[in-house]
Amino acid sequence: xxxxxxxxxxLTKRYGKVRALDSLxxxxxxxxxxxxxGRNGAGKSTTIRILMGITKPDGGVVRLFGEPVRGTPVHLRxxxxxxxxxxxxxxxxxxxxxxxxxxxxxxxxxxATFLAQAKAQAIPLDRxxxxxxxxxxxxxxxxxxxxxxxxxLILDEPSAGLDPVARREFLERVRExxxxxxxxxxxxxxxxxxxxLVADRVGILEDGRTRFEGTVEALxxxxxxxxxxxxxxxxxxxxxxxxxxxxxxRRRCVYEAxxxxxxxxxxxxxxxxxxxxxxxxxxxx
Amino acid sequence: xxxxxxxxxKELWQHGGVLLLLAAFVAAVQGILLLGSAVGPRTITMLxxxxxxxxxxxxxxxxxxxxxxxxxxxxxxxxxxxxxxxLYRGEVLVTKLGLGLFVxxxxxxxxxxxxxxxxxxxxxxxxxxxxxxxVRTQVFALTLWSVLFTMGLLGRWRIPVYLAMGLVLVxxxxxxxxxxxxFGPFGLVSERLILERHAAPxxxxxxxxxxxxxxxxxGVALALLDEGSVxxxxxxPMSRRERVAVxxxxxxxxxxxxxxxxxxxxxxxxxxxxxxxRREGLAVLYLDEANRGxxxxxxxxxxxxxxxxxxxxxxxxxxxxxxxxxxxxxEADGYEEVELEGEDDGLLxxxxxxxxxxxxxxxxxxxxxxxxxxxxxxxxxxxxxxxxRTGAAALLVYGDEAPDPGLAAFWARHRRxxxxxxxxxxxxxxxxxxxxxxxxxxxxxxxxxxxxxxxxWRAFASEVLAPPAPGVFAMAGPSPRERFxxxxxxxxxEARWAASLRTASSGVPRATASLSIEPEEGLLRxxxxxxxxxxxxxxxxxxxxxxxxxxxxxxxxxxSDLSREEVPCAELGEAGSRLVGRYSxxxxxxxxxxxxxxxxxxxxxxxxxxxx
Numbered sequence: 001x002x003x004x005x006x007x008x009x010x011l012t013k014r015y016g017k018v019r020a021l022d023s024l025x026x027x028x029x030x031x032x033x034x035x036x037x038g039r040n041g042a043g044k045s046t047t048i049r050i051l052m053g054i055t056k057p058d059g060g061v062v063r064l065f066g067e068p069v070r071g072t073p074v075h076l077r078x079x080x081x082x083x084x085x086x087x088x089x090x091x092x093x094x095x096x097x098x099x100x101x102x103x104x105x106x107x108x109x110x111x112a113t114f115l116a117q118a119k120a121q122a123i124p125l126d127r128x129x130x131x132x133x134x135x136x137x138x139x140x141x142x143x144x145x146x147x148x149x150x151x152x153l154i155l156d157e158p159s160a161g162l163d164p165v166a167r168r169e170f171l172e173r174v175r176e177x178x179x180x181x182x183x184x185x186x187x188x189x190x191x192x193x194x195x196x197l198v199a200d201r202v203g204i205l206e207d208g209r210t211r212f213e214g215t216v217e218a219l220x221x222x223x224x225x226x227x228x229x230x231x232x233x234x235x236x237x238x239x240x241x242x243x244x245x246x247x248x249x250r251r252r253c254v255y256e257a258x259x260x261x262x263x264x265x266x267x268x269x270x271x272x273x274x275x276x277x278x279x280x281x282x283x284x285x
Numbered sequence: 286x287x288x289x290x291x292x293x294x295k296e297l298w299q300h301g302g303v304l305l306l307l308a309a310f311v312a313a314v315q316g317i318l319l320l321g322s323a324v325g326p327r328t329i330t331m332l333x334x335x336x337x338x339x340x341x342x343x344x345x346x347x348x349x350x351x352x353x354x355x356x357x358x359x360x361x362x363x364x365x366x367x368x369x370x371x372l373y374r375g376e377v378l379v380t381k382l383g384l385g386l387f388v389x390x391x392x393x394x395x396x397x398x399x400x401x402x403x404x405x406x407x408x409x410x411x412x413x414x415x416x417x418x419x420v421r422t423q424v425f426a427l428t429l430w431s432v433l434f435t436m437g438l439l440g441r442w443r444i445p446v447y448l449a450m451g452l453v454l455v456x457x458x459x460x461x462x463x464x465x466x467x468f469g470p471f472g473l474v475s476e477r478l479i480l481e482r483h484a485a486p487x488x489x490x491x492x493x494x495x496x497x498x499x500x501x502x503x504g505v506a507l508a509l510l511d512e513g514s515v516x517x518x519x520x521x522p523m524s525r526r527e528r529v530a531v532x533x534x535x536x537x538x539x540x541x542x543x544x545x546x547x548x549x550x551x552x553x554x555x556x557x558x559x560x561x562x563r564r565e566g567l568a569v570l571y572l573d574e575a576n577r578g579x580x581x582x583x584x585x586x587x588x589x590x591x592x593x594x595x596x597x598x599x600x601x602x603x604x605x606x607x608x609x610x611x612x613x614x615x616e617a618d619g620y621e622e623v624e625l626e627g628e629d630d631g632l633l634x635x636x637x638x639x640x641x642x643x644x645x646x647x648x649x650x651x652x653x654x655x656x657x658x659x660x661x662x663x664x665x666x667x668x669x670x671x672x673x674r675t676g677a678a679a680l681l682v683y684g685d686e687a688p689d690p691g692l693a694a695f696w697a698r699h700r701r702x703x704x705x706x707x708x709x710x711x712x713x714x715x716x717x718x719x720x721x722x723x724x725x726x727x728x729x730x731x732x733x734x735x736x737x738x739x740x741x742w743r744a745f746a747s748e749v750l751a752p753p754a755p756g757v758f759a760m761a762g763p764s765p766r767e768r769f770x771x772x773x774x775x776x777x778x779e780a781r782w783a784a785s786l787r788t789a790s791s792g793v794p795r796a797t798a799s800l801s802i803e804p805e806e807g808l809l810r811x812x813x814x815x816x817x818x819x820x821x822x823x824x825x826x827x828x829x830x831x832x833x834x835x836x837x838x839x840x841x842x843x844x845s846d847l848s849r850e851e852v853p854c855a856e857l858g859e860a861g862s863r864l865v866g867r868y869s870x871x872x873x874x875x876x877x878x879x880x881x882x883x884x885x886x887x888x889x890x891x892x893x894x895x896x897x
Contacts, residue, residue, distance in 0.1 A: 052369065054368050054369065054512065055512050056512065074288075074371045074372065074373065075371075077370075077371035078371045082369050084365070084366075084369055086365075087366075088361070088362045088363050088364075088365040088366040089363070089366060090295070090299065090361075090363055090366070091361075092299065093298070097298065101291060101294070101295050101298075102370065104287055104288065104290065104291025104294070105287075105288055105291055105370045105371050105372060106371065
């Protein structure tokens with residue numbers, strides 16, 4: 001466990017009467033691309049704000065780079081590249097000046113890396129940021145986050161608000177960067193296809209708790225369905241019935257098992273589900 | 286330090302242009318203020334330019350800085366970007382606080398340096414004095430910036446809070462005994478900023494630093510509270526509901542103020558107790574039964590004077606209530622007017638009317654002058670009108686028995702009796718004394734009557750001393766001179782007046798006064814003064830030095846403002862007398878030498894001087 005880059009145990013956070021995080025556990029190992037999946041309001045941004053030290057947790061443990069923290073100290077934040085959901089840049093600065101400003105806060109800043117990222121993403125460095133589109137701002141944010149060559153990259157719903165092409169380009173760049181540098185990447189999203197496209201491991205967040213954490217393959221193997229079943233749905237030890245619904249004239253029963261071998265005891269033929277269906281069945285109330 | 290440097294660099298990138306513009310503006314303002322001080326006839330010291338800059342332009346500069354450094358950061362949500370960087374929130378605060386303070390403190394330092402450099406050419410500046418001014422203005426700048434910085438963090442509520450603070454200060458100043466101008470930071474930059482040369486204002490400094498500490502504490506708490514979310518949410522634009530609520534609260538506050546204003550509920554002033562003689566619109570307090578007779582006689586006479594004046598001047602409204610209080614500690618010819626706050630309180634005067642030497646007619650004329658001033662809303666005291674006020678009061682009180690014009694004859698030794706001299710009533714009073722000014726006006730009024738007759742005088746006086754008509758601009762209509770020239774043949778009047786004064790005996794011995802300023806230890810200055818008579822000094826005459834410090838502006842100095850150093854003239858000798866330890870170099874003072882003889886008090890000399 002000592003080589004985990006990000007680890008939380010029993011993490012809790014309240015905003016007044018609202019419990020944003022309720023004993024959240026997650027762990028991200030070195031070199032992983034971790035998709036943090038959850039519905040809107042599930043607590044993804046709160047988790048990331050806690051990891052970045054912007055918000056303090058009410059309880060639980062956070063370890064970054066193996067170091068227990070409460071309010072992430074500056075020396076650890078300097079090892080994290082962060083792309084926020086919304087970019088609140090100084091719009092009067094040019095991209096080049098913004099990079100110069102940001103570089104003052106990272107001892108490991110490398111102009112060449114930033115310029116390479118900017119060139120690869122066709123970011124106009126001499127233009128004021130206020131004239132950038134949302135997609136261009138996101139590209140600039142990624143270039144800035146990678147400019148100091150951080151061992152850990154955290155992205156908070158980076159593709160929200162981007163058009164499909166820009167979204168795809170952005171995700172491909174994140175994946176390519178992770179494969180090329182071996183950088184640990186933690187990104188949150190509510191879009192399952194992004195996880196399928198980019199992530200090695202996935203964590204599903206539901207009402208501030210970890211609903212699932214594992215590889216994408218393990219997630220796919222965990223949930224199966226029976227279609228056009230007649231009579232009562234069968235039950236078996238270690239298998240939970242997630243839903244029993246009729247949709248467009250066809251009945252569908254969805255099961256979940258921690259151990260996929262347990263599905264055999266149901267005695268009926270089971271089909272696979274698309275990842276998006278699995279996510280919906282797991283977090284739908 | 287690298288992170289603070291980065292933040293500072295960002296602020297300079299962002300606000301550098303505006304700061305340069307502000308610096309140019311400040312330099313221009315300071316230049317104009319210095320020029321104004323250099324050419325201003327009433328300038329005491331060139332440091333006045335620094336005081337004006339600190340009082341007026343520093344707060345404006347502070348508000349602009351607060352908006353640029355604090356409000357805009359939160360309004361544009363760019364503080365979120367800073368939060369995401371590897372920084373502590375405190376570092377952002379320290380940078381903004383430090384930069385703002387540096388600019389404000391730098392501005393006042395430069396202002397003081399320029400003003401002092403120019404003042405040094407002519408003025409006796411001391412390091413102690415400059416240090417006092419420096420400390421006062423630096424602490425003021427710190428307090429100002431602490432408050433404005435915190436106000437910036439209040440976001441959309443800062444304007445309502447500014448308004449509320451302003452209302453509270455005005456209410457405290459006007460509705461209570463609390464003197465805002467002397468409190469804490471306001472006291473630091475009051476007129477004493479450049480006039481106080483020796484004493485450190487410890488109380489004001491302490492209060493100001495306490496206010497700065499509290500404001501900074503609140504500001505830091507606001508910025509850090511709930512991980513900065515409080516300040517962030519305060520920065521959101523005001524909703525329509527909030528705007529309506531602020532408007533309602535503001536209206537409510539103004540209405541509430543109007544209702545609870547202590548001046549409203551206060552009953553009009555009146556004497557308490559039984560020792561009061563009352564007539565219509567008049568009360569005379571006599572304190573002791575032994576004085577009841579004098580009080581009744583005085584009350585009857587004043588009531589009759591007021592009634593005559595009311596008819597003669599054609600007033601529609603009665604005079605306000607007149608209160609006369611006996612004050613046995615006053616000299617027989619020393620009268621006092623006491624300022625009353627409320628509009629319905631009327632006039633309150635004090636006099637020693639139980640003194641056997643008390644001149645009741647002189648006092649009645651003086652009371653009538655005060656009543657006419659109140660009835661005309663002060664216009665009777667306008668310098669070109671004042672002689673008509675005094676003359677009218679004397680005519681009403683003395684009737685056909687013209688008072689002795691002796692003191693006016695004394696004045697005529699030095700000035701030609703012409704109408705132009707009557708227009709300079711207050712200057713005549715300052716130079717020759719109040720008794721002489723009164724005698725001049727009275728003699729002129731009697732001369733007018735002897736030329737044109739009493740009806741013409743009444744018509745003229747009632748026109749000049751008319752109460753203000755509603756809706757009519759005060760300065761509309763003919764000038765006092767035009768009224769005078771329309772009412773009389775000026776040449777005939779001046780000839781008659783001059784003749785009446787030529788034939789009168791002044792009763793004032795011929796004498797000349799001398800005055801010189803002598804240096805003492807350090808910056809102290811003494812005033813040497815003397816009176817030389819033609820022949821031996823009259824044995825019953827008193828000579829006196831009158832003196833009063835002058836403020837930054839030239840205003841009328843009333844007799845009660847003057848201190849008096851009195852010596853029997855016979856004891857004054859050749860060397861004269863010296864006033865030591867009261868004034869120092871660069872002080873502005875009014876100095877007058879007065880001679881008191883049985884005919885009255887006359888000033889032989891009066892000067893406004895800035896001591897070298």
